[in-house]
Amino acid sequence: MLHVEIRAEPLFQLGPMTVTNSMVGAVLASILVLIAAFVFVRRATLLPTRMQSLIEFPIEWTAQIVEANGGRHWRSFAPLIVAIFIFVLLANWIGLLPGVGTIGYTEVVEGHEVLVPFVRPASADLNFTLGLALVSFFAFIGLGIRKGGVMAYLKHTFIAEPAYMTPLMTPIHIISELSRLISLSFRLFGNVFAGEVLLATMLFLTTSVVFVLPLAFFVPGIFLSLELVFGFVQALVFAFLTMAYIVLAVPEHDEHEESEEHGANHASTRSTDPALGAA
Amino acid sequence: MAFFDAFGVDVFKLGFQIFNFLLLLYLLNRFLFKPVTAMLDERRERLAKGLEDAESAARDRELASAAREETLAEARKEAQAMIARATKLADDSRDEIVANARAEAEKAVARARDEIEAEKERAMSQLRSHVADLALAAAGKLVKSEMDGGTQRRLVEEFLAEMPAEVPAGEAKS
Numbered sequence: 428m429l430h431v432e433i434r435a436e437p438l439f440q441l442g443p444m445t446v447t448n449s450m451v452g453a454v455l456a457s458i459l460v461l462i463a464a465f466v467f468v469r470r471a472t473l474l475p476t477r478m479q480s481l482i483e484f485p486i487e488w489t490a491q492i493v494e495a496n497g498g499r500h501w502r503s504f505a506p507l508i509v510a511i512f513i514f515v516l517l518a519n520w521i522g523l524l525p526g527v528g529t530i531g532y533t534e535v536v537e538g539h540e541v542l543v544p545f546v547r548p549a550s551a552d553l554n555f556t557l558g559l560a561l562v563s564f565f566a567f568i569g570l571g572i573r574k575g576g577v578m579a580y581l582k583h584t585f586i587a588e589p590a591y592m593t594p595l596m597t598p599i600h601i602i603s604e605l606s607r608l609i610s611l612s613f614r615l616f617g618n619v620f621a622g623e624v625l626l627a628t629m630l631f632l633t634t635s636v637v638f639v640l641p642l643a644f645f646v647p648g649i650f651l652s653l654e655l656v657f658g659f660v661q662a663l664v665f666a667f668l669t670m671a672y673i674v675l676a677v678p679e680h681d682e683h684e685e686s687e688e689h690g691a692n693h694a695s696t697r698s699t700d701p702a703l704g705a706a
Numbered sequence: 707m708a709f710f711d712a713f714g715v716d717v718f719k720l721g722f723q724i725f726n727f728l729l730l731l732y733l734l735n736r737f738l739f740k741p742v743t744a745m746l747d748e749r750r751e752r753l754a755k756g757l758e759d760a761e762s763a764a765r766d767r768e769l770a771s772a773a774r775e776e777t778l779a780e781a782r783k784e785a786q787a788m789i790a791r792a793t794k795l796a797d798d799s800r801d802e803i804v805a806n807a808r809a810e811a812e813k814a815v816a817r818a819r820d821e822i823e824a825e826k827e828r829a830m831s832q833l834r835s836h837v838a839d840l841a842l843a844a845a846g847k848l849v850k851s852e853m854d855g856g857t858q859r860r861l862v863e864e865f866l867a868e869m870p871a872e873v874p875a876g877e878a879k880s
Contacts, residue, residue, distance in 0.1 A: 433712070433713060433714070434712075434713060434714025435714050435719070443718070444718045444719075444722065445718070445719070447714075447719060449719075450719070450722055450723070450726075453722075453723055453726050453727075454726065457726055457727075457729070457730045460730060460734065461730070461733060461734075464733075464734060464737060464738040465737065467738065467742070468737060468738060468741050468742075483742070483746075486738075486739075486742055487746060490743075490746070505739075506731070506734065506735045506739045507731065509734075509739065510727075510730065510731045510734050510735070513734075514727065514730060549723070552714065552719075552723075553710075553713040553714065553715050554714070554715050554716075554719040554720045554722075554723045555723045557715060557720060557723075558720050558721075558723035558724040558726075558727060559723070559724075559727060561720075561724060562724060562727060562728065616713075
């Protein structure tokens with residue numbers, strides 16, 4: 428029977444900590460990223476080889492987007508955005524590797540025999556996506572405070588532009604800030620988890636009946652390629668929403684210059700919250 | 707917290723994921739982004755420099771070609787001027803030669819005319835003396851011989867036969 432587990436399954440106990448299969452996925456993704464990074468740094472030349480271009484491309488591409496949209500301080504947070512993009516991309520794509528989600532040990536739960544896979548794509552675990560969302564959340568708040576100062580940040584965040592609107596706007600603003608945490612984490616988790624379920628379902632449906640067995644050779648393939656695209660898009664969305672939040676939180680101008688334009692920027696912060704549009 | 711429980715979220719797992727990512731971010735920042743940023747910057751710089759060099763080379767080439775074009779145009783103009791000058795010179799000398807020739811010819815004609823005039827004068831004077839002689843001879847003969855019809859006629863014919871040799875030539879040349 429097809430078994431879907433929304434929680435990451437525990438594999439073994441390590442001291443006080445339960446090691447789950449999604450932790451294995453996260454560590455695997457980190458190791459892959461690091462291996463690629465070390466291979467790249469060791470062999471890097473000014474005239475890139477084909478392999479080097481392959482590794483360089485996502486870095487340069489994301490960095491260019493951050494440079495184009497990140498405003499004045501783009502260099503201070505570009506590494507975070509690029510790292511989120513590459514890490515989430517690999518964490519998503521690990522679920523598409525053969526054996527991930529299908530190789531594991533069997534366990535008896537409520538009388539059924541269920542398969543506990545050794546590796547689960549990290550982004551199909553809410554711990555992973557919520558963790559990243561928290562990092563992103565504290566990054567945009569922290570950068571906002573660091574670039575503008577605590578008082579400026581508090582004023583920017585909690586006092587609406589026409590001051591008499593504050594009682595109405597500030598609660599909305601606080602909710603919208605917090606909703607970013609939820610939308611970031613659940614969007615990624617939902618997409619990747621649903622993708623995993625979809626793949627498992629397709630494989631189960633096509634292999635369970637002998638009559639449609641030939642379909643098993645290409646129907647899951649269609650969904651695998653779709654998941655390849657979704658994994659890419661979700662990594663992109665997570666990384667660039669983080670960037671957008673940072674850009675909105677970091678004042679583009681110094682506090683002393685042009686308070687009028689700062690006000691306009693401030694007002695647009697409220698009206699165009701990308702969390703609402705992209706969710 | 708039942709909500710988080712349903713998704714298997716607990717502090718340890720969450721903490722592990724955050725720690726894992728921050729560690730990765732630190733390592734990447736240290737070992738990948740700094741050298742890569744430096745390299746990308748250098749590449750961009752070199753590319754920009756290369757493009758600039760290419761542009762300046764193209765500009766130089768354009769300048770050179772313009773200079774060549776100008777030199778060519780100048781040379782062409784000079785050649786044109788030279789040809790014009792030569793043509794003018796040739797025309798001038800032809801005119802001069804023709805004029806000289808004409809003058810020469812006129813001179814020759816004039817000389818010839820003078821000579822003819824002189825010849826005519828000489829012939830006239832000779833003729834005059836001949837006529838006088840003939841008249842004297844004829845008169846002498848008339849006086850000397852008997853004047854019969856046949857003799858008279860023969861004399862006249864003789865006279866006439868002698869005349870054309872001198873007179874028509876003198877008449878034609880005047």
